[in-house]
Amino acid sequence: MARFLPCCGGIMTTSDDILEVEGLGIRFGGLVAVNDVSFRVARGQVFGLLGPNGAGKTTLFNLIAGALQPTTGRIRFEGRDVTGMKPDRRSRLGIARTFQITQPFAELTVEENVMAAALVRHRSLAEMRHAAGPYVDMVGLSHKRHELAKSLSTGQRKRLELARAMATQPRLLLLDEVTGGVDQASIPGLIDLVAKLRETGVTLILVEHNMRVIMRLSDRMMFLNRGEKLAEGPPDAIANHPDVVNLYLGAAHA
Numbered sequence: 001m002a003r004f005l006p007c008c009g010g011i012m013t014t015s016d017d018i019l020e021v022e023g024l025g026i027r028f029g030g031l032v033a034v035n036d037v038s039f040r041v042a043r044g045q046v047f048g049l050l051g052p053n054g055a056g057k058t059t060l061f062n063l064i065a066g067a068l069q070p071t072t073g074r075i076r077f078e079g080r081d082v083t084g085m086k087p088d089r090r091s092r093l094g095i096a097r098t099f100q101i102t103q104p105f106a107e108l109t110v111e112e113n114v115m116a117a118a119l120v121r122h123r124s125l126a127e128m129r130h131a132a133g134p135y136v137d138m139v140g141l142s143h144k145r146h147e148l149a150k151s152l153s154t155g156q157r158k159r160l161e162l163a164r165a166m167a168t169q170p171r172l173l174l175l176d177e178v179t180g181g182v183d184q185a186s187i188p189g190l191i192d193l194v195a196k197l198r199e200t201g202v203t204l205i206l207v208e209h210n211m212r213v214i215m216r217l218s219d220r221m222m223f224l225n226r227g228e229k230l231a232e233g234p235p236d237a238i239a240n241h242p243d244v245v246n247l248y249l250g251a252a253h254a
């Protein structure tokens with residue numbers, strides 16, 4: 001079903017798929033890191049991306065966010081071809097991402113870090129501060145608002161990373177291993193937080209190695225191996241797919 005959305009200074013039609021990826025590929029010299037990958041992500045859904053180390057998950061994020069340009073294929077966001085667009089332009093259109101290794105400004109406070117991200121949408125310091133507040137609260141860092149980012153634990157840095165991404169007011173958010181590297185005790189809180197983000201209406205694509213976490217959060221999943229898409233479907237179907245069992249879950253099922 002097509003509908004009209006105010007976007008980018010004009011009115012444009014879009015389907016219910018917020019993201020359409022067609023035949024996407026990238027080579028690094030002789031290595032084909034992503035090979036002819038096509039998929040669509042429905043607006044408002046959580047789309048989980050699964051695959052062993054080196055499968056091409058982060059590279060796919062880099063392609064969608066615009067940090068890398070594909071060798072082949074197209075990317076459409078809300079019906080608009082964004083292939084070739086710079087990352088800052090995609091950010092203004094509504095695509096945000098987080099990183100596996102968080103990258104806050106260590107010498108700025110939590111609030112200042114979120115204010116810096118809000119710069120995408122606001123110009124004055126007062127506006128940025130006003131915009132940042134709710135995101136600091138949303139991720140549960142109100143009590144750390146005036147602490148330097150370098151003083152945060154890994155779990156808290158992940159929360160800050162989420163606040164920074166949300167402060168750009170994305171409609172599509174790419175989350176790279178939110179629970180990666182955090183202690184077991186912090187994982188349930190981060191899962192709840194991702195579920196809370198989803199309730200805001202933002203569409204999420206998750207890269208996550210923790211099978212329990214990705215199964216719990218995703219509406220739909222895609223399995224990549226050596227840059228190729230081998231399976232896509234609902235979480236239960238992916239968990240039982242022969243390629244996923246053989247190539248990813250093998251050790252756990254042995």
Ligand SMILES: Nc1ncnc2c1ncn2[C@@H]1O[C@H](COP(=O)(O)OP(=O)(O)OP(=O)(O)O)[C@@H](O)[C@H]1O
Nearest residue numbers: 028031032033051052053054055056057058059060
């Ligand atoms: N800038 C680059 N230059 C050369 N090779 C690269 C580059 N970025 C990624 N690669 C290679 O592309 C392949 C895919 O890497 P990528 O980081 O996307 O995998 P991944 O699925 O995210 O892995 P992990 O789960 O370990 O993070 C790997 O073989 C990697 O070494």
